[in-house]
Amino acid sequence: MKFGVIGAGQMGGGIAQVAAQSGFDVIVQDVKDEFLSRGRATIEKSLGKLHEKGRLTETPAEVLGRIQFTTELADFADCDIVVEAIVENEAIKAQLFRQLGEIVKPEGILASNTSSIPITSLATASGRPERFIGMHFMNPVPLMQLVEVIRGYSTSDETAQKVTEAARAMGKTPVECNDFPGFVSNRILMPMLNEAIQCVMEGVAEPEAIDQIMKLGMNHPMGPLTLADFIGLDTCLAIMEVLHAGLGDDKYRPSPLLRKMVQAGLLGRKSGRGFYSY
């Protein structure tokens, strides 16, 4: 199995890592060498931790040896499955899938790790809607069990089956749903995070108190503001915009504070500052 990943950010790096851990030959693309180096370093650190804890029988070097890093999309021609994990922007993803549809061998499956963007629309851009699907991993990929598998309008049974098998081979539990804005995961999760941000804006409580109330009171592993910072506030805003536009209901309106923080460059953990400093 040759497994392609586009984007070496927090999700792309994690997906490449678990694919390599499961024995696939992996290739990862990003637009600049420095992003590839950063992604590689993150993978190495994660593999090191898993190895230390005895959760990885191979050495990190052996797993890393199955991952090739490139800036060239042309290197993806012989991939069996390619998962895209670039910025949550429909126009940019569609442009990438138009290119991949030309490059990847005709029987190859194209998948998106999008959090919310319509799979059917990206499938159309790819020119191979039967062999297109949503393969939505959760953050942090090496630790989270779920892969949300989203069928577009034309996704074939064979494609869904192959992607489900690949997810299982990667040690994950695939769960299928249909193509609606935000699917199931973010339709339910993101309005909660948005509401927590709205609570900060309205002065209902300090961020630390909001997070503690949800952690201790609801047994959530992370408070909603810690989780929003962890996901990336730019990604959270993009998801809320898709829910708002796609479902047409003002209950999905992004919090103005979320919008302002993204405008100010406060993206959470990845920029060093969000609701907390890192």
Ligand code: CAA
């Ligand atoms: N690779 C390897 N090890 C990792 C890791 C990674 N990527 N990330 C964390 N770890 C390690 C930690 O370093 C820690 O190791 P030590 O014990 O040696 O310090 C260990 O895993 C456990 O971590 P913690 O003790 O700090 O915390 P925890 O027990 O609470 O588990 C967690 C961490 C699993 C991330 C947990 O906090 C959690 O489940 N948080 C919620 C995550 C979540 O909701 N994810 C979904 C986000 S939404 C999404 O993904 C969809 C979308 O489209 C936006």
Ligand code: NAD
């Ligand atoms: P990120 O900002 O950490 O990484 C995105 C990477 O994509 C960057 O390295 C960037 O250089 C690269 N990139 C951007 N445009 C590109 C292009 N045209 N070609 C190649 N590479 C390009 O973002 P992330 O958090 O990894 O999110 C990636 C995708 O995964 C988004 O669609 C997001 O909605 C989704 N997602 C995110 C999470 C999360 O918790 N962050 C969880 C599940 C799904």
